[in-house]
Amino acid sequence: MTISDYRAALVTGASAGIGEAVVADLCARGLTVHAVARRKDKLKALGVATGCTTHVMDVQDTTAMDDLFGSLGVDVLVNNAGVGRAIQSLPDANPADIDQTIGTNVTAALHAVRAVLGPMIKRGHGHIVNIGSVAGLYPLGSGVYGASKGAIHLMSTNLRLELAGTGIRVTEICPGRVRTEFYDAAIDDPDLRHRFKEAGITEITSEDVAASIAYALDAPWYVNVARVELQPIEQTFGGVNLDPMEGQGQ
Numbered sequence: 180m181t182i183s184d185y186r187a188a189l190v191t192g193a194s195a196g197i198g199e200a201v202v203a204d205l206c207a208r209g210l211t212v213h214a215v216a217r218r219k220d221k222l223k224a225l226g227v228a229t230g231c232t233t234h235v236m237d238v239q240d241t242t243a244m245d246d247l248f249g250s251l252g253v254d255v256l257v258n259n260a261g262v263g264r265a266i267q268s269l270p271d272a273n274p275a276d277i278d279q280t281i282g283t284n285v286t287a288a289l290h291a292v293r294a295v296l297g298p299m300i301k302r303g304h305g306h307i308v309n310i311g312s313v314a315g316l317y318p319l320g321s322g323v324y325g326a327s328k329g330a331i332h333l334m335s336t337n338l339r340l341e342l343a344g345t346g347i348r349v350t351e352i353c354p355g356r357v358r359t360e361f362y363d364a365a366i367d368d369p370d371l372r373h374r375f376k377e378a379g380i381t382e383i384t385s386e387d388v389a390a391s392i393a394y395a396l397d398a399p400w401y402v403n404v405a406r407v408e409l410q411p412i413e414q415t416f417g418g419v420n421l422d423p424m425e426g427q428g429q
């Protein structure tokens with residue numbers, strides 16, 4: 180399969196940021212795109228701009244989501260809706276924020292995959308794209324958000340095993356810092372939000388992430404782009420920052 184073999188896609192979290200960019204990209208490539216989010220006005224504008232079909236929905240309403248997603252017959256699911264409530268350490272987390280983050284990032288994502296898979300398995304092709312995070316791969320002092328994206332990581336690796344032989348591909352996209360509304364929605368305190376948002380580095384864009392998804396969708400049918408990590412050149416992970424030449428033993 181390549182992108183031109185896919186007819187219809189479903190993108191959750193489509194009203195802003197990465198999801199919005201993915202909808203625009205896939206519409207421009209000729210796919211029929213179903214865009215899902217809660218904010219009606221933002222979705223309406225996206226529909227006018229791109230020609231996508233819009234669905235106003237809270238993905239935490241898993242019953243409504245199961246019904247709609249199972250009926251659309253899409254070839255591609257971009258499981259993108261996500262929040263960073265309780266993005267600080269677990270001891271500082273508000274209980275309601277824990278539930279919202281796990282409900283949106285994990286529970287809804289699992290339901291979305293289950294709902295679209297039945298028709299994909301019958302057709303013998305399909306592509307699940309899960310938006311994870313570097314926070315699901317490395318410890319960043321963000322126990323709740325990291326746990327939610329760690330779940331996406333292991334959901335993706337297990338799915339590839341469970342779906343072996345079905346013709347369905349599973350791609351996990353793990354971005355680092357992307358400049359979106361993410362921290363505006365995640366953090367209420369203006370000072371803390373400012374500290375999180377203004378990291379002093381050049382962040383990657385939603386369009387960069389959309390391009391990585393297009394790369395995975397456009398691979399030949401026998402290639403599964405399993406995981407893409409993409410992050411700003413100024414962001415990296417690990418506990419020690421040594422002078423790179425130190426101890427090289429010239």
Ligand SMILES: NC(=O)c1ccc[n+]([C@@H]2O[C@H](COP(=O)([O-])OP(=O)(O)OC[C@H]3O[C@@H](n4cnc5c(N)ncnc54)[C@H](OP(=O)(O)O)[C@@H]3O)[C@@H](O)[C@H]2O)c1
Nearest residue numbers: 192193194195196197216217218237238261357359360361
């Ligand atoms: N920005 C980053 O640095 C970064 C890095 C790594 C991974 N990610 C991941 O990338 C994904 C997209 O985030 P973003 O950066 O593009 O953030 P964003 O600009 O805040 O967009 C989040 C999207 O998710 C939707 N959403 C949130 N809760 C929802 C719900 N209950 N039901 C339906 N839609 C919901 C929002 O729409 P409504 O509010 O209209 O519902 C919005 O369209 C998330 O999974 C996030 O964890 C982001």
